[in-house]
Amino acid sequence: MKKIMVLLSVLALTIGNGCKDEKKEGSGPSQMEKVMAVHDELMPKMGTISKLVAELNTKTDSTETGMAYEKAKKDLQVAHQDMMDWMKDIGDRFDYEEIMKGKELSEEKEKWLQEEELKIEDLKRKINSSIEKAEALLRAQRSVPPSQELEN
Numbered sequence: 001m002k003k004i005m006v007l008l009s010v011l012a013l014t015i016g017n018g019c020k021d022e023k024k025e026g027s028g029p030s031q032m033e034k035v036m037a038v039h040d041e042l043m044p045k046m047g048t049i050s051k052l053v054a055e056l057n058t059k060t061d062s063t064e065t066g067m068a069y070e071k072a073k074k075d076l077q078v079a080h081q082d083m084m085d086w087m088k089d090i091g092d093r094f095d096y097e098e099i100m101k102g103k104e105l106s107e108e109k110e111k112w113l114q115e116e117e118l119k120i121e122d123l124k125r126k127i128n129s130s131i132e133k134a135e136a137l138l139r140a141q142r143s144v145p146p147s148q149e150l151e152n
Helices: 002-016 031-057 064-093 096-100 107-143 146-151
Strands: none
Touching: 031 064, 031 096, 031 107, 064 107
16 A cells, blocks of 8 residues: 555656656647546546545445445445556556656557557546536435435
8 A cells, every 4th residue: 555655646746747758849749648638637536536435435324325325435436446556557567758758669568558548538437427426416415405304
């Protein structure tokens, strides 16, 4: 766990400093930059996931509504873990120079990058969907007056 936290900290710091690619004028972002842009878009949502999990955790119980909260919580936790796994996996497949500096990739690594792009796009859908579902569930619960909640 400690290694994962260190890896995440290093990854966050290096990404926070931005890519310093030496690119030709007018060229668009590389495939790696596109993949990492999705990563950068998703990272702030990890905090949202944690907050939603904490809120849902207080509402889970053996009732039908409580079980819906439990499912939403599990979906968020799976999405969060999948993000952590993806970051570890991309760090295992590519080195710092390849991720952050635009170092040319081997043919094999080009194929890997294709896979990673598909994975991060799928992860984006999973994260966004789990957050939307959890927020909708919590909004619906907040709109039910307490007297009606007791009757259900």
